[in-house]
Amino acid sequence: MTVYSQAQQPKSTTADLAIDQQVKELLQQMTLEEKVAQMRMFHAQIGVELSEEDELVLSDVVTEKLKLGIGGIKNPGEHLSPERAALLNNKLQRRIIESNRLGIPGFFVTESYNGVDAEGCTSFGRPINMAATFNRDLVKRVYDAVGREARLRGLHLTHSPEADIVRDPRFGRMSEAFSEDTYLTTEMIISAITGLQGDYIGLKSTHIGAVAKHFAGYAQVSGGTNFAAIEISPRTLIDEIFPPFKAAVQQANTLGVMASHGDLNGIASHANPWLLTEVLRNQWGFQGYVVSDANDIGRLYYFMKVAESPEDAAILGLKAGVDVDLYAEDAYSLLPKLAREDPSLMEYIDQSAGRVLRTKFILGLFDDPYIDIEAVSDQVRTEEYLDLAKQADMESIxxxxxxxxxxxxxxxxxxxxxxxxxxxxxxxxxxxxxxxxxxxxxxxxxxxxxxxxxxxxxxxxxxxxxxxxxxxxxxxxxxxxxxxxxxxxxxxxxxxxxxxxxxxxxxxxxxxxxxxxxxxxxxxxxxxxxxxxxxxxxxxxxxxxxxxxxxxxxxLSEMGNYALAEVVFGMDNPSGKLPVTVPRSIGQLPYHYSQKEINAKKGYLFAENSPLYPFGFGLSYTVFDYSQITLSDTLMSVDKPITATITLTNSGSVKGKETVQLYLKDLYGTVVRPMQELKGFEKVELEPGQSKQLSFTILPELLEYTGLDMKTNSGKGEVEIRIGSSSASFSSSRFRFQ
Structure with a gap:
């Protein structure tokens, strides 16, 4: 097997070129105010309702906003049943199209921490539960269900999943992300986004677009408190924080990206052109749209204080590469006046409005913006999806x-x-x-x-x-x-x-x-x-x-007690693995398994220098025996990867699933290297007495890191390979990359 995901970024097609031409033609017809309207989003709670008689009820504020069109609306119909939400969203979409001069549809946005964040949809386990399954295919199927249920409500995008690396349990949003580990999070992100988007081809009608967040480093807040400063070394940023986002763009083809609430080494993320334009677009090739986190463009002025006025904040966000202003009335609403005073801003406005329009074409909203309400009731929260939620629960415990x-x-x-x-x-x-x-x-x-x-x-x-x-x-x-x-x-x-x-x-x-x-x-x-x-x-x-x-x-999901009971009474064998390290005390923080090796040389007085439970740990009702590692060679080169093979045996008395984990340890580097890094895993099910041979291919890119000169180092030299049941239980062997 290969340690890389099979997900691939779609190639540019004739359809893409046609969309670009349609966007260009539409922009030529739009006024400045209409373009800026496409760059704004408001929350449905300011006045979008469905009456008891199933009539659309809009506040005066909302009615006024729709006259010029709108980029999107957050959470319309979130407290309604799926059927009534679809009805509301059809009526709302029709009103949007009829209210603006050019008939441009809007997109409707949700979030998905336990499935679709709306009434009547299947409630799945949290993202950190998904990571605990160590099961790529299962996670993709869960998010495929989420994408389908959301689209059936008339929704088009979700401000999920989180590609953040979570390593500080003081942080209250820990379970919204997947893991402390870069590789595991990356694999989960690919599974989640390709599931939500129906492998991208589903975006036209059956699935929704993903908006990966929070770019970048959000969960690394100082002291674990929301909105606090974020200090990440450039090397850590490139090697550990960026990869899940890069994979979201290049492998999963995420439709959107949300900027981080926080700063990044003193530079507010919403005003960081290096981050949002140079890295995201120029280096990685991202073609989607960037949305602000709630009110964060205005906060460049009144919270971050890197702008001297709301006007300055709007210009900073626009030039940095933020395309859509979420909620604020004191940010992009100012752009028409600012662009008249400074016509050079029109280039940025055209870019951002164009990216929003492109998103709407990809989602098929210009072709068929409405939901078939008759199809909703028998396709949302089905027995199949409830069984899926239960299976994910059982594999996450x-x-x-x-x-x-x-x-x-x-x-x-x-x-x-x-x-x-x-x-x-x-x-x-x-x-x-x-x-x-x-x-x-x-x-x-x-x-x-x-x-x-x-x-x-x-x-x-x-x-x-x-x-x-x-x-x-x-x-x-x-x-x-x-x-x-x-x-x-x-x-x-x-x-x-x-x-x-x-x-x-x-x-x-x-x-x-x-x-x-x-x-x-x-x-x-x-x-x-x-x-x-x-x-x-x-x-x-x-x-x-x-x-x-x-x-x-x-x-766990709404099926959690059933899954838990089946585990307790032996109807199912637990197979979850820890997606984080469990410390003995808060005094050990920061504490993750892939810290630099020098961090483990000395501990604290009167305390054990080890975690309470290590990353990747999880027991079973059966016993799995690992053979020693067999390498295809002890010398590896750029054109000759190495294959590592082990045999896994269920030597117990019941059937069980085991996650075999591959870790690599760079023994000598130009900079101080991590203790070890997860670089592959495979979950297998074995009957009592059954054995299976598993092979991991070690590709040169798995050894790359940012070297002394801040350029990519190939990682050549002595490498230790570890294969086992956790980051603390493994057999090892060595090879040389020459």
Whole structure:
């Protein structure tokens, strides 16, 4: 097998050239105001509704905006059923086309962190769950479903997926991205975008365009707080942060890119022509459109303070390469006046408006802008998609610990306590549907983690939590086995907004008295199974020490309990692998498996110098044995790649899936090199006693890095190859690249 994805960037076609000509002709007919209108987007919440009589209701503000046309509208119909959303969007599109002089359609935009961010669509697991599957094809199928469901609602684009590398669990948006690792994130990005876009050919009618974000370095914010400064060395930027975005452009052909909220080494991303034009367009060949993050062009003035006025901010964003202004009324709305004063701006306006129009032609909106409403009801949230969500859940659940407690059976327990603050209302019902009538459940949530205030949630008082712990202990006392649902929820890890809303944390221990709960449950002397649900990495030392088994679930889909129950009762074998490193404490940060080797030479006083759980780790109900590595040669050259082969054997008693991981370690470089780097993986399923031979081809480009002179270094020299079940468990061999 090859370690590269099969996704390829579409070649320029006659149709592309025809679109370019159509865009050119349309631009020639447009006024300055009409061009700028195509460069703006507003949120439907300012006045786009469907009445109870199914009539389109627009506010005066929206009606006025549509007179000149509009680039796009965010989240129209998000709180409606798919059928009514399609009806609304058809009516809205017709109004847009009829309201502007040239009949230019608009595009409608969503987001997709758990599937389509709208009522009535299939709720899938978070992106970080997708990465935990280490299954490219499965992830592509999930995003294919997302793309289809979104288009059936009348949507055309999604401000997803995130190509950010997430390495700081203080950051509240951690689960919106895929991984701490460059290679894994890149592979997930290719799968997600090609799925959403229907391999690009689906954009015309059945799928939606992806908008990869946040370009670039967004998740590397200082202190893990949203909007904070971002400091990344040029070498790290090129070697570790850029590759997922580059793949989004060159391999997955993403239709759009969103600029980052943050700065990049002091340069605001929305005012960075090197980033948005030189790198993205001139070096990588990106032909799509760039959209601002919410209000971020205006923020160049009043937040970033790199512009001295709103007018200066608009000019900075325009010249840097931002094509679409998301939401703001104090940025690109100023461009008509500015362009009359400075006609040289027209070149940039024509470019940006043209890119928006090109996007609309690619999406087929000039040919057929409407949805067949009759087709919606039987194609959204189907049994097929629910089964797909469940399969992705089962492959994303990571078994972190198992002292022969799992899987459960009636021989081990007939009465199980489901307890803890992350217990859901339907958990007992859904577990019972899988367990059958021979197993009964006792449930007690005990307490909520917070008061549920969306902006700045507050922890419940210790008195209230301890009262809840007493209720949990009383319930657990009656059972033979305890399953404790703990971790974090949507209030303890979320996006921190400007308007008095916080989502980041200065501590990565489980919030509240959850560790105390675990210690008290342990005293009962019963098998203790931890179900860990969360949206950020947590330092779970107390849990790891006291639990008999730990199932790390992150944030599962609406089918999550069914998947989890099947894993618990042995109907499915867990196969998820950690997409991040789990540190022992916040004091170890920054802490990812591919740090430079010198970082591991010395640890801290009174602490172990190792992660709690390493990247790529995940147990199984069976045992997989790896043979030693066999190399096709010990000398590699530019025209002679090396093949590394191992044999994987299921030596256990049940069928299982294992992710075989390939890591490369550059032993000597012109600059200090990472400890090791993931460069390939393959997920295989084996019956008991079955063996399979797996081969990885090591291509020269896998060894490239940015050298001492800031140019691409070929990586020639001694290389160690590692193949195993995680970044910490592998066999190794060496070869020389000459």
């Amino acid at each position: 990571v078994l972190l610990k198992n002292s022969e407690v799992l899987p459960l059976s009636t021989a081990k327990a007939t009465k199980i306590a489901l307890v803890g603050p992350l217990l859901g209302e339907k958990d007992e019902e859904e577990f019972s549907s899988i367990a059958g009538n021979k197993i009964s459940f006792i449930t007690e949530k005990g307490f909520e983690l917070t008061n549920g205030e969306g902006g700045v949630p507050e922890l419940l008082s210790e008195a209230e939590q301890r009262e809840g712990i007493e209720r949990i202990l009383a319930a657990a006392q009656q059972a033979e086995v305890i399953m404790a649902f703990v971790g974090g929820d949507e209030f303890t890890a979320k996006e921190g907004f400007f308007n008095n809303a916080l989502g980041d944390r200065e501590n990565i221990d489980p919030v509240g008295l959850q560790d105390e709960l675990i210690l008290e449950l342990k005293k009962l002397g019963k098998p203790l199974i931890i179900v860990l649900k969360h949206r950020r990495t947590l330092s779970i030392n107390t849990i790891a020490e006291n639990a008999d088994a730990i199932l790390d679930c992150w944030d």
